[in-house]
Amino acid sequence: MNKVARSISNHFQKVRINAMQTMRGDSRLARLFAIEGVLYSIIITMCHNNNNLYASRLGATSRELGLIASLPPLVGLACLIPFAIITDRMKNKRNMVIFATLLLGSMYVIVGSIAFWAGNAVWVLILMLVMVNFPMSLYNSSWQSFFSDVAMPDQRNNIYAHRTRMNTAVGIVFPLIFGGILTLVSGSGKILVHQVYYFLALPLAFGQVMLLKRVPYSGAGDIPQYSLKDFFITTRTLFTNRSFLGFLVVALLVYAGWQMDWSIYFQAQFYYLKLNELQLSLIAVLCAGTQFIMLGTWSRLGATKGVKFVFFIGAAGFAFCCLSMFFALLMPLKPGVWTYFIFQSIGSSAFSAFQFSLLLCLLEVIPPINKTLSIALYSSLILVSNIIMPYLGVFIYNVLGENREAMTAAIGVVAVVRIVAATLAFIRWYRHRKEVPFVLRYVEANTSPGDSAEILQPSFEETIPSDDNSQKD
DSSP states (O other), X not given: OOHHHHHHHHHHHHHHHHHHTTTTOHHHHHHHHHHHHHHHHHHHHHTGGGHHHHHHHTTOOHHHHHHXXXXXXXXXXXXXXXXXXXXXXXXXXXXXHHHHHHHHHHHHHHHHHHHHHOSSHHHHHHHHHHHHHHHHHHHHHHHHXXXXXXXXXXXXXXXXXXXXXXXXXXXXXXXXHHHHHHHHSOTTHHHHHHHHHHHTHHHHHHHHHHHHTTSOOOOOSSOOOOOHHHHHHHHHHHHTOHHHHHHHHHHHHHHHHXXXXXXXXXXXXXXXXXXXXXXHHHHXXXXXXXXXXXXXXXXXXXXXXXXXXXXXXXXXXXXXXXXXXXXXXXXXXXXXXXXXXXXXXXXXXXXXHHHHHHHHXXXXXXXXXXXXXXXXXXXXXXXXXXXXXXXXXXXXXXXXXXXXXXXXXXXXXXXXXXXXXXXXXXXHHHHHTTSOOHHHXXXXXXXXXXXXXXXXXXXXXXXXXXXXXGGOO
16 A cells, blocks of 8 residues: 555544444534534624624725625635644644634734724724734634544534535524623724623633533554645645545636625625624614525525535525625615515525535545645635635725716626626536546545445444543533
């Protein structure tokens, strides 16, 4: 067996042991990941999703809001690959997830403190939100790698669907609570409420750490020793993989269409549809409700038609939502608001399809070795798009005149990009709907038939090391 085959064999052997430690009920693993995801989602709902409102109340202009959306990925882009290499060299990848979680909570405490001590609060806020993207990006990439170490491929659909379902439930309840509180408070009290939200991020992060430590985990398999040559080999292997490149092109276009309106969409809601905090929270709850209701359908479709088809549905939902805003802006205010609420709620049901399928599609097209580095390379390209596209959307809006007509035209441009992305996602699914996922073809190509069978078929008779935590519930 060659070096690649041994590495793959050891990797799947370790994943199998990690998974079999929870075979007395993988529902426990699903619950741990789901509750941990709920805490992370609460942090994002309280803090990240209110960054624009917080910045606006500290005096940010539309250009500065565009910077808040486009500049933070710079730090994530600079740090993601080096820390991915470090993560891949760690026997216990959980430690990196914990580090990122605690750092994110701590930095949000600093963000909440800015209004107390900063003379030029907006620019200090922009600087801090740039830095906050580092632990956020690191958490996402290291969590995905940790998750793929713990869960066998045939378990991932159910476990990740349960986590996504619970995260969506958070989106139903908590935006309404947080938005309602902001609506009840007036004047400078709104900034104080935002600060309290940011301060709560750290204790919630400690809760995540407690749950992550309860996940049964025996560590990673072989720990690769990286050199610059190894980095280039991994990069060349990834970017000569046609399966990965096909997914990358579609994913980049979907992200580009999504990211273009990150700043202008809020302005369209707040300034042109005249939605207050409670109404913004209400539309968030309605959208999250439809996502929650439909998530089971997306999970079943993923099992029958494949996650590529579910990804197409998510991309189509993005296009539908953008069109709902476009037509709402063309109407008088009152019917426009009703049109937006109804059709945005319907179209947003597909966002859970995107959330559910994105990671599973990515894991289908990357090799099982050096996963964190492969995920980081992919994420770096998404971050490059994240830097450019939000500011491009603001630029189009500003060039066209910064009025209602300019906003309508800018949203129309975004809608065209999203329609093209959804079309390509459909073509990708249709062309590859009967193919075996690349990761399985990669394993088969780098192992002998007997080794491949040994890797991919769990041996339920082997002895599993005892794990006292797995007995507790």
